[in-house]
Amino acid sequence: MHYIAISKEPLDVNALYEKVKDPQFGGIVVFSGTVRQWTGDVETQEIEYTAYESMAIKELTKLAVNIEQKGANVVIVHRIGRLKLADEAVFVGVAAAHRAEAFTWCESLIDELKQHVPIWKKEFDTDQIRWGGPA
Amino acid sequence: MHYIAISKEPLDVNALYEKVKDPQFGGIVVFSGTVRQWTGDVETQEIEYTAYESMAIKELTKLAVNIEQKGANVVIVHRIGRLKLADEAVFVGVAAAHRAEAFTWCESLIDELKQHVPIWKKEFDTDQIRWGGPA
Amino acid sequence: MEVKLFAILAEQLGDQVHLKVSEPITADKIKQAMVAQFPQTMGVIKDSMVAVNQTFVTTEQFQAQQVNEIALIPPVSGG
């Protein structure tokens, strides 16, 4: 199975973990990206995420189905709106029969998401506002 | 920080996730291993894990400290006792500044655990009992 | 045609702009029309992708009637 969402509400990591879990698949790998306070010397206070929602869901679904067909459950949810420090921006969960695959697939999903899926962050740092975060 | 435990109680994945999470580190990777129903043609009903507890904690602590010193939070908990289908046997969580490191470190921790840490499974399959699971 | 904008482009110009693009419609022509009409977006547009009907396009050609939705996609930064 796969489950994809763009969420205006805080991510419920536990509920998403339970969603990806499956007695068929013994290895579960979850990546979550949270709002980090420091990036080098830059201090972040808040991040606002926006998305081209319909296309983001379409792109994420393509990525998920591609992995699901190899034999896995895939759950990807990205938050939008204003996030505070330590809030989850993204959850990527993969359940597979073998752990090496679960790791590889989970990492490739978040890599692809970051490269191609139309979602943007506007970072409110203590010194300035940055689209896309510190260079 | 690091947190290591051998637990007779079911693992509280959400509590362990919250423990590893840290506003300092934006990337969190969690591996959980659950009791899988099918391994090829072998159907599992229950698994009993035992451990050389004091040494297992010592070994896990060595592994965790080694990663923690590279700049990460590490949480590793292994369940012992009788587990049912879909119960979590192990939780390995790593929070780091960069996601590639979090993936690499989390995977190396579970690989090392499986190779060296004195914990054993006795698998109650529908056809027979297997120490260590299907060959 | 109406072109959807996001992120820094939407902040500067609103959610949508009207551009004149002749057939066959291509990603390059959309970007050129955008820069011609809003020269201040040149830096961002250079690094942006074009999506037609919610799919990234590069060299594909379209007739107007094939196009339901066009969007300019500045460099993404999700995750």
Add this chain to the structure above:
Amino acid sequence: MEVKLFAILAEQLGDQVHLKVSEPITADKIKQAMVAQFPQTMGVIKDSMVAVNQTFVTTEQFQAQQVNEIALIPPVSGG
């Protein structure tokens, strides 16, 4: 000396056995003493590791007074 057993070894022989091992104590001597006294464990012992004071040992030598705890570690299968 007392040697702790685990997993399939503990199931067969209990949590602990008493073995006679002469100084200097080594992993090989412990495994040999185990097989001499409990020949039925030979197959498992061949693949087992030895831990002295909760640390895996291979060629290290110990005097009896250095040894607080000895364990035979059959192939592990956690995770």
